[in-house]
Amino acid sequence: MKALVWNGEKIELTERPFPVIQHPRDAIVKVTLSSVCTSDLHIIRGFVPKAKEGIVLGHEFVGEIVALGSDIKNLQIGDRVSANCETFCGECYFCKHGFINNCENGGWMLGCTIDGCQAEYVRVPYADRGLTLIPDNVSYKQALFVGDILSSGYFGAELCEIKEGNTVAVIGAGPVGLCSMACAKTFGAGKIIAIDIDEKRLECALKFKLADYVFNPENCNLEEEIKKCTERRGADCVIEAAGGNNTFELAWKIARPNAIIAIVAMYEKNQTLPLPQMYGKNLIFKTGGVDAIHCEKLLEMISRGSLNTDFLISKEYPLSEILQAYKDFDAKKDNCLKFAITY
Numbered sequence: 001m002k003a004l005v006w007n008g009e010k011i012e013l014t015e016r017p018f019p020v021i022q023h024p025r026d027a028i029v030k031v032t033l034s035s036v037c038t039s040d041l042h043i044i045r046g047f048v049p050k051a052k053e054g055i056v057l058g059h060e061f062v063g064e065i066v067a068l069g070s071d072i073k074n075l076q077i078g079d080r081v082s083a084n085c086e087t088f089c090g091e092c093y094f095c096k097h098g099f100i101n102n103c104e105n106g107g108w109m110l111g112c113t114i115d116g117c118q119a120e121y122v123r124v125p126y127a128d129r130g131l132t133l134i135p136d137n138v139s140y141k142q143a144l145f146v147g148d149i150l151s152s153g154y155f156g157a158e159l160c161e162i163k164e165g166n167t168v169a170v171i172g173a174g175p176v177g178l179c180s181m182a183c184a185k186t187f188g189a190g191k192i193i194a195i196d197i198d199e200k201r202l203e204c205a206l207k208f209k210l211a212d213y214v215f216n217p218e219n220c221n222l223e224e225e226i227k228k229c230t231e232r233r234g235a236d237c238v239i240e241a242a243g244g245n246n247t248f249e250l251a252w253k254i255a256r257p258n259a260i261i262a263i264v265a266m267y268e269k270n271q272t273l274p275l276p277q278m279y280g281k282n283l284i285f286k287t288g289g290v291d292a293i294h295c296e297k298l299l300e301m302i303s304r305g306s307l308n309t310d311f312l313i314s315k316e317y318p319l320s321e322i323l324q325a326y327k328d329f330d331a332k333k334d335n336c337l338k339f340a341i342t343y
């Protein structure tokens, strides 16, 4: 079968043997759509030390089950499924508490430490936990982002403990930030403020009715603008989904006293926490690699029409052109948000 392999230096589209069931809780999925994620680029750039050379990349996908291990009772061959970007056993201390990102037997494995989904078929370990049935009225396209960036956006909104009517500021209007805005609405957010230095992305936030206000901190005094929209208090909740050089600082500066700040972004550099300056502001910081435990709920919300991520797919590429897709994604060609790889 065709597969996109990272050989430690570069990526190549090559031939690989079909995956087989290795464990009773495995499933083999025929991939119908996958996506390229910023984390895939992190691997290629050498920022993911645990990534194994020679693996098939990719962890964001949907597909059809073609083979099942003998212990799997909740899924059937032929089922249309959405895959969780994290592998988790469901039985260890962390899984039992919902903290699946820290599963003692899993974590980010697909497309990192074991072969991932940018191939015609993929083996999914602990598939009884990691695969979620897609409702009949939800298409593969609609379900594509459920197990990774939509879960991450939802996670950011959930960490903020949004109360009805709260003003939520989201720093970064990339795919994750935009998903956070969509999810914040479902938690009852009042006003949503999108913040980015990329005007095109701010335009998207407005066009898709995800934000009420948009600001580019390079063109305004952001703290002052946020005060103007919040009766001079500051944002009730802040989701940091940019990971830029100064965005951690922006996050706590635009938060009102006693706000919750959720940090979903992954930084490449250390950040400063100036406690003397913050003293008395009584802020709550939460950080996280996504605990993607709400896939079923997110699919139900898509099925009901209360969530929609279709707007994120800027272009489709067949698997045979995936090398071009990586290049274009990395270059943010034509202001793309996400690509779907078709099979």
Ligand SMILES: NC(=O)c1ccc[n+]([C@@H]2O[C@H](COP(=O)([O-])OP(=O)(O)OC[C@H]3O[C@@H](n4cnc5c(N)ncnc54)[C@H](O)[C@@H]3O)[C@@H](O)[C@H]2O)c1
Pocket: 038, 039, 148, 149, 152, 171, 172, 173, 174, 175, 176, 177, 195, 196, 197, 198, 201, 217, 241, 242, 243, 244, 245, 246, 247, 263, 264, 265, 266, 267, 288, 289, 290
């Ligand atoms: N915690 C998790 O589990 C998880 C999961 C997925 C992604 N992530 C992280 O979330 C972040 C967002 O992911 P994405 O796919 O949307 O990435 P992205 O790079 O497409 O989006 C980031 C956005 O932040 C903006 N930005 C950068 N610097 C800025 C600055 N100084 N001020 C304002 N805006 C700025 C960019 O213009 C861009 O639109 C990344 O750091 C990614 O690694 C975390």
Ligand SMILES: [Zn+2]
Pocket: 037, 038, 039, 040, 059, 060, 085, 148, 149
């Ligand atoms: Zn990802």
Ligand SMILES: [Zn+2]
Pocket: 088, 089, 090, 091, 092, 093, 094, 095, 096, 102, 103, 104, 105, 106
């Ligand atoms: Zn576990």
